[in-house]
Each structure stands twice: as structure tokens, then as C-alpha cells.
Amino acid sequence: MAAKIWLPDYAKPTPAVLEYLPYRKRDTTAARDDLLYHIFAEAGYAGVRVDIAGTGDSEGRFDDEYSEQELSDGEAVLAWIAAQDWCDGNVGMIGISWGGFNGLQLAYRRAPELKAVVSLGSTVDRYEDDIHFMGGCLLTDNANWGAQLCAYMTRPADSQLREDWRGDWIARLENVPFSVCGWLRHPTRDEFWKHGSVCEDWSRIEAPVMAINGWADCYVNAPPALASNLQVPCKAINGPWEHRYPHLSKLHPADFPSEAIRWFDRWLKREQNGAETLPAYRAFIQEHFNPTKKYGPRVGRWVAEQEWPSPYLSNRILYLGTDGLKDNASSGTVSISSPAHVGQASGYFCPAIRVDNELPEDQATDDALSTCFDSAPLAEVVELLGRPKVRFAFSVDKPVAQIVARLCDVSPGGVSQRITYRPLNLTHFASHETPQALVPGHLYEAEIELNECGHRLRVGHVLRLALSTSYWPLVWPAPEQAVVTLYLERSALHLPIRKVVEEIPPQNPTPIPLEYPKLHIRQLRQGSSTSRRHVDENGQIVLDTFDDFGQEANPYHRMTISRDVRMHYSIHPNDPASARFESQWHFSFKRDEWQVAIKTEHSMWCDSKCFYVHRKVRATESAKEIEVFAREWSETIPRGLL
Template sequence: MSVDPRRGLRAVVGGLCLLLALLSSGARAQVASSGYLPLSDGTQLRYSLYLPAGEGPFPVTLVYSGYNAGNNPYDISFGGIGPMLLERGIAVIGVSLRGTGCSEGVWVPFELRWGPDGAEVVDWIARQAWSDGNVAMAGVSFPAILSLVTAVQRPPALRAILPMVPLGELYRDVAYPGGLFNLTFAGAWTLMQNVGTPFSLFETLQGDTHCGTAILGQNDPRHVTVVEAASIPYTDSDERYEKFLSPALFERIDVPVLGQVGWQDEQLGSRAWHAFERLDPARTWMLGTNGAHGTIVNSARFRDLAADFLEHFLRGGRPQDFEAPRLQIWKGFSTDFEPATIETYDRWPLQPETLTLHAQADGSLRPERPDAEATFGYLYPLPAPSTLTAVLVPNPTQLTYLLPVIPGGSVALTTPVLVDELRVYGPASADLWISAPALDVDVQVTLVEVRPDGREMFVQRGWLRASHRALDVERSTPRLPLHTHREADLQPLEPGEITPLRVELMPVAHSFRAGSALRLYIEAPLGFSGFRQLALNPLPTAVSVHVGPQTPTRLVFGRAPAPESVPLSAGAAPACGSVENQPCRYSLQAAPDGQLGFDAPRDQSSADGGVWNAWVLMLALFLQQLRRRCVQ
């Protein structure tokens, strides 16, 4: 993949221009009003408001965020959609979260009062003379998360929400993926605690001294994000992990939702897909795309859909009258911000068929169970080729994935080339049997497509600290291993003992084309994966991956049914380097001999033997945990 240096320069210049625009009087010329709205505890939140031309009152879209929405309601990520709403007679208001921007209050990361505060903000908007009482919420990332925690509160004036690339649960999605501390994310949010500071000078020059006073009181040394996050390493270490936002809380949302998830999202990942599946299907529309965090708003096709959705429900439209597919899967979403293929379904959630690929003694992945044993090894923690996102540059490219695979640093399991297209959908479980002369190791699994041109396209990843392998048996499924991550459930490895563990790959929708092969890497998470540098166990060791009838290492995944509509032609495989956040590198090994075919997709009710096998593995993990506790 070639990287155009001019593209990066344009991005930097564009970012500087955007910053200057936000800090200039010209950027505020359209603001009808700005000021501070009161919460019930006396805290004043900064807001800024854009009103459409003409006489009000107007329906209102709220961007409630920690990234200075109170000074600029477009909040950067919403800029493409905001002007479209104004043209349609819909007001746009930005409100800065307590302790951020120019708002009063103390910054506490993922504070439980953020949702109740949001409900108060919605109620305040509904009472204003310029509002007709109908409020929607929208935004990318931070404001998307806040729209969800507000909707959980069920404020009466809220009509719909448009959350783009949010998280679904705090611990597993962001703070500790697989039980590993997400150091870069926590560090970046520490810096963002002062992101409103540049506005203090600007507001003071405009005669508002309130902003500077508010900023002085925002930071509390007890709530430095990176320090606080590092001190709560288990799901039962802090109530915010369960009570801030979770799949169970999504069930309380009773307004229409247009949700969007980026499969290769380098910041928050794609696990929110699980939580969206808990929403009321009659009020839910979903869009899943490949690509990077938040770049969906660059798509003209998506902006039209978003504006149509918000307008429909802000003007009293019924769910049954909103004409859009319940589920859209965009594939080949490119650096030009439009998809190569759109697959649609008129149902949500989608129930894929569960398939299993077993590791064989020759290193291949095949549907049949192995009849011979083998052991493959790698050195830990040799740096596996990881993905690094240039965070400050739009259209991030995962550059370090291009590094060569270091010999001895990973185990690769590969299918023969596919006879037909294989539509992989949803989460997947890498069921591994490993051993090591150590008490703990961190495991990264990487799914790639080995293309006919000899290059490997990045598809998805997952992580697990081996000592965190205890499963939440009630919530886990054959394709989705959910670990408890409780301190009492920690299970150090027995040095040299063969141990089963299940590693969750984040949800993805990807078409492995005919003539390609599917490859699963087992490696150490050393190096960036997008915006994630996970704080791995640094002690070196050697890891063995065991294959055989008694140690059934395998990949359990979902296959999507045929889509009901494909409006855009799939055509040839997208060129390497053109698909956002799915870089390619040259493959150092060929696919095994032969070809791999599957039967026609079956109804989900006709589950194959892979489902039973996954339950057997979960039982083995449970018995191993029980035996350890009895010994103790």
C-alpha cells in the first residue's frame, strides 16, 4: 500500500483551518444565542444555538458532548449534518457536559450523573420559546455515548437519537479490552480534560468571563483519567462499569434509534453492536460499515439518511412510516467515503448461521474435526504487526500493519482458498488450547483475508489476558465468549499445563471472496492496534498452541444469510489501500492445498456441530475453574 504524503499534509492543514474557524468570530456568526443553562443542582452548562431562518418555534437536534459543543454546536463531527437540518427548519443546539468546555462542574470520567443531566437538558430545551417541544439527539463518539445514557432516562420530550460509533459497555469496549488496560485511550482522555481551555481566552475577549472561571474549577486531582482507570482493573472494581452503560440498559431506550458502528473503529471498536441488538426492533435502524472512527459523516449518502431520520421523527413521524432498510451493511467503504457495496435486510437483529473451522495438524483451518495432534509455538512478546492510527489526521491509515510478520512471533492458521464468497458476520470466538511456562500471557487474535494477489487484508482483532479467561456462562454463546473480568475469578496459568481459553473477536461484516483464504493469527498484542496500546504482561515466555481431537483449537463464527438487496454492484475486489482502515500487507506464506466450500446458508435453527463443540469448551473452562477453587 502506498501512502500519499500530500494527503496527510492536506489533513493537517484542514485540521488547522477547522481550529481557526472554531476560534474565530466568523464561526459564531450563525449562532442565534449562547449562554448557560441551569441544572437542578445549580451547575451551569454552556450552550450555543443555531436557529433556522423563519419564524419559530422549531424542532431541535441536540449535540450533548464533552468536546466543546457548548461553544460550537456542530462539535466538529456533526458539521456535515447540521447545515442540512437548518435548511429543513430544524434548530441545532450544542451543550457542553459538566466539567468540560466552558461548563461548570468537576470532570469525573463516565460519571453516572451524565445521563440524568442530559435528561434535564432535554427538558430545558423543550421549554424554550424557540423550541416546539420536540428534541432529538445526535453525534459521533462522545455525543453518541451521551445520547444513549440520556435516552436510558426516558425524558418525555426526546423523540429519537442518532448515535454514531458509540461504546456499548465501558469495561469490555474501551477501558480493558480482554482484561488489558487501554493505556493510550485513558491517557488521551486525560489530555481532553482541558480541551475547553482555548475557548476561555476567546470567550473572555468577547466579554464572557464565566468560561475562564468555570475551567479553573473543572479538574480534580482525584479524577485524573489515566490514574483513575488504572486503579479499577476489574468489572467489580467500580459501579460505573455496570451502571454507566451496558447492553441491559439499552433495553430501557424507548425512542427510535438510527445506530452506526464501524467494524475497524480504531478508538471504541465495534462491540456496541451487541448492545444495539437489545433495542426494540420496531424502533431500530442499523448501519454497519468498515472503516475508521467517525468518518461516516463524510459520506453524502449517510448524511442524507441521517437528516431524513431526524426530520421524520422530530415532525411526528411513526416508525412504520420511515422508509429505510432495518439493516444496512456497507462494504468497501473507501477513503473517498462511499461504499463499494450495500447489503440490506428488512429485519433487526440479524441471526447468522454458526459455522466452525477446526485447526488441523498441518496448520490449516477446515470444517472437519482434526484426527491428529500437533503443537505450534511462538515467542512472547515478539512484536506482531499491529495497527497504528494517526489520531490527529482524518481518514486514519493503520500504518504499522504493513510491517512484516516476525518469524517466530505468531502462529498462523489458514483455510484453503474459498470456492464461493463467504459472508462473515457478527462476533467470533477463537477457541484456543495453549500452554506456557508462565503464570500469564496476553493473547491477540487477528483475522485477515489472504487475497488472490498474495496480500493480506486486515479484517478484525480480539484480545484476552489468559488469567481473565473465566466465562460468564449465562451470557456467553458459541460465537460470543463474555468473560466475567472479576477479581475473584482470576485464574493464573499452571506452567506447562494445556489450558482452554476463548478469545472474542469484535463484531465484523466482511466478504471473503472466492479465490481468497481466511487466516487467523495468534500472537502478542505488542504495538498499537489503531488507537489502542494495551498494557500487556511484559514477562517473556514461549507459548504453545495445541491442535487435536482432545485440544480442539478452532474458530467459531457467523455466516450472514444472503442479503435482500444489493443496490451497488460488488464488482472486483477493492484495491489494497482504497478500503478505509483495512490495510494490506504481503503474505509470507501461501494458503494450504485444496479448496474450501460450504453448503448453502441454512436457517439459524439448524445449528451445526460447532455449536455443541463450543458449549463443550465452556463446560471444560467451568470445570477447570471449579477444580482450582476446590483445591484452594
């Protein structure tokens, strides 16, 4: 296992903080790591960044995310760190996304050296709240992330550190997992997804946890779920951030390192600093702003709840009626059948993966293609904190169908800002483990628990519940266009209303980060991002994106790195089975005469019965681009009830 270690300028052993990733400490995360672990070293912590087996400069073969190999290796890494003469035996873990996941997972496995965790952008349920499925629906990012992961896993170890880099590189190329297909073969919440899902037994986590995320990210449910369920000290924060460490956010930079150091000081150094008495849940309550796909500041304020669940929350019920959201139940039915391209304003599933142009926009265009239930203009402020629910009775005309609920804040001028959303594969109405084909015309009942939100609606604004039978390109559509009939007398929206007579100090992360030391990577080409939406000659609605992450030279090891990605989404409004995704990743690495490049191509499409997945990998060496590897793979996977 390859590691980079930052040590405090102390003669005595200190606690250590581990971040354990497949994202290459020598290039992909180099600047981020150097900044964070210099701060930790100054605070008296050894920082350890380890490449997972088969990635970066580590030996071995990568097999899958959060595999038994990864986690057992992680236990060995923790034990090794604790045994070093520069470590006092107390180890914490930190990480966002992958590192946030495996920090929780290693705590779940009760690694004895692991004494505290700071987990960001993570999940407690790998099936319900990750990048593959949501509400039993297939997320398009299952293919997108699988394509990205394949591209990441084809990169070689650094020739400066590994004499065997070339043979190892060829072996990586030959053995790169076809992850998209592996994940598709597990369309229900089976043992594959339960592995690594810490919600399976909350009591197994004994290390104190600080869980952090941002409203612009896709992992908003984990922090409050951990605060609600863990039996050890746990604090939750949901801020105004995207899928980045808060001090690196493009929305609202915040002093995250100080938050993490206070947590580790309490549990690794045993300082009595009051970290355990912090509010259980701190949240940035957003308000209406002009939503665009580009990054920009958010409007809102910080609040705190000393307990979570909070005694200051109440459940307000609004009933769905033919004339909107009402205080009393209605009768009758409403039919919902949307064109397949609803969702064009949805934004990117996991913002921060692209360079820019990835946030949700004004929802008005999607609202116009959906079935909407509006409240009257609000006569008083309404503040939401928690997970709204839609409970409804329904019938369908197809054996497989889906419904997507969006909650929106509509300004007096008609600008619709998405507060939260969630899809449901209606064949999962009773269970994600044992879904069943729907009988057309049969009456069913279901519930959608929308994603966590913190939002304040102003006087005069309208609360809108928008329902649709598709949400492309976030959600892969059902095989056929369906009609879902709602029975209004048994359909209602449940809102988590927050009313506090006297607020407690929110103790929010400092809004302006301190001046941190930075690794001065030389930018040879700045990054850029474009998105183009158009209709092709066949009537397909097309979204083409290009992200150039730039070219940079690292001053420590003089390597020049560049990468870019193109993505293509297309669908015909009248044919959900026309959905198609394509991506092409390109990486290049150069130092002196050493030069390699990799291009990967992925595509996924479907009909009403099957998914079809194809990929191509080509690798070259030297400035002459001599081909050293080229291969194509194709697989067909039955859709089942997706």
C-alpha cells in the same frame, strides 16, 4: 451550561436535536456543528450544542467521562430545551463518540423529553468495547486518551463570553482529573464500568435508536448489538468509515444528514416516512484492497438484512491444525510465544484522532512473527457478516498471559489485510468480573469473540487466523513473555457465513454528499502528520508520531487556534516490561491582546509488578508567555492481573 443554538426560520415551535459534548463548541467542533445544524435548521429542527460542565464555556468542574454529574446535567438540559417557546417539546439526541455514548445513556435513564437517538461511534459496554480495555487487556489508548483528555480539560473558557475566565481557568488547571490512573484502578468489569453501559438492561431504552459506525473505527460492535437486543425500533449501519461523521469521512463520504433527518422526522415529527421499515442492519461488505496507513477508498458493496440476527447466516467451523485451517479436527499441540513488538502494522486504535497515517497496513510482517493457521486457497467466494469466534483449550507457563487473534484476507500475491481482531487476557478466561491467576500447566478453555466484520473473500484468496501473545502498540503487553500451548483437538474457528439467494435493496446512504453550507474558517497553517518507526541503540522498537492540526482563524469570533501532539511508543522485542508511552500536547488561543497557551506531557511505563504514570502541565499567558501554572504529578499503580 453554555450552548449554541440554531433555529429554523419558522414562527412556530419545532422539534430540537441536542449534541452534548466536552469538545468546545466555539472552536474544536465549530465548523462541524455549523455545517450539520444549518442542515437541520433547514429541515425544520432547532439544533442545540451544549458544552459539558467545566469544558468550553460552561461553568462547573469536569469530573470524568459519563459521570453522574454529566448525565444528570444532561437530563436538566433536555428538560430546559423542551420547555423553550421555540421547541414543541420533542427532543432528539445526536452525536459521535462522546455524544453517541451519552445519547444512549440518557435514553437508558428514560429522560421523558428524549424521543429518538442517532448514535455514532459509541458502545453498549464501557468495559468490553471502549478505549480503555478490550478482552480484559489494557489498551495503550487508555494512556493515550487520558493524556488527550487532560490536555482538552486544561483549555480556558473564551474571555469574550466569560468575564471570570481567568480564575475559572486556574481552577480548571488545579482540578484537572488524572484520568489515566482513575481508569487503571478499575481493571475488571466492576460497577465503575457498568455505570453507563446500556447492555446492563436493554429494556430500559424506550426511545427509537439509529446506531451507525464504520469498519475503520474501533466501535463496530455497538450497532448490531443494539439491533439485536433493543425492544424498541432500532436500525444499525456499519459503513466503510473511520471515527468521523460519514459525511466528513476521508474514506467514503456519505449523506449522513439525510439519514438522521429521516429518523428524526419519523419519531420527532411523527411523519409516516417508513423509517421503521428500513432493514434492521445495513452493512458495507469490504473486499481486499491494498492496505496502507494512509486514507484511501475502500472496495466493496452495500447489503441489507431485514432482520438481525439474520436467518441467512450460518456457522461454519474450521479446525486449527498443524497444517492450517481444516474441516476436521486435528490432534496435537501448538505453542505460541511472540516477540513483544508484534503489532507494528496494527494502525491507530481509533482512526480520525490523528491527521493521517493511522490505518492498519499489510499484516505480513506481523503474520511472520505470529502463529498462523491458513485455509487452502478458496475455491468459492466466502462472505462474512458478524463476529467470528475462536474457541480453544490452552495451558500457559506464566500466571498472567494474553493472546491476540487476527483474521486476515491474504491475496495470491501475499498481501495480508486485517479483517478483524480481538485480544484476550487469559486470566479472564471465565469472567471479566472475577479473573484469576493462571496455574502453569493447567488445562483451560476460552473463547475470543472477534470484533464485528463485513468482508468478502475472493476465489484464490486465503483466510488466515493469526495468533500472537502480544499486539503492541495497540495492547499493553503482559508482564512477562509467556508460552501459550493450544490443544488442537479442542480449538476451532467459527465463521458467520452469509449466503443470500436474493438480496433486498440495501437503501445505503447516498455515496456522494450534497453540497452542504460550510463555515469558512481561515486556514493559516495546514495540518500535517508524520510517523517514524526505527530501532534505537538499545534495541528498542520505536514509533514516533507528530500531528500538527494546523492553525485557523474563526470568522465569527476572530479567535486564532492551533494545536499539535507528539506521541512515542517503544518496546524491546525480548522484554514486554520495557513498554513505554509518551505524549506531548500543545494548544494556543489568541484574539487581539488576549493570548494563552497550554502544554501537557504524559508518560507511562511499567515493570512486572506496577504501572508508573507521570504528567506535567504548564500554562502561559500573553505573547511574553508569562507562566501562570506549572505542576507535575506521579502515581504508581499495581498491575494486578494485567
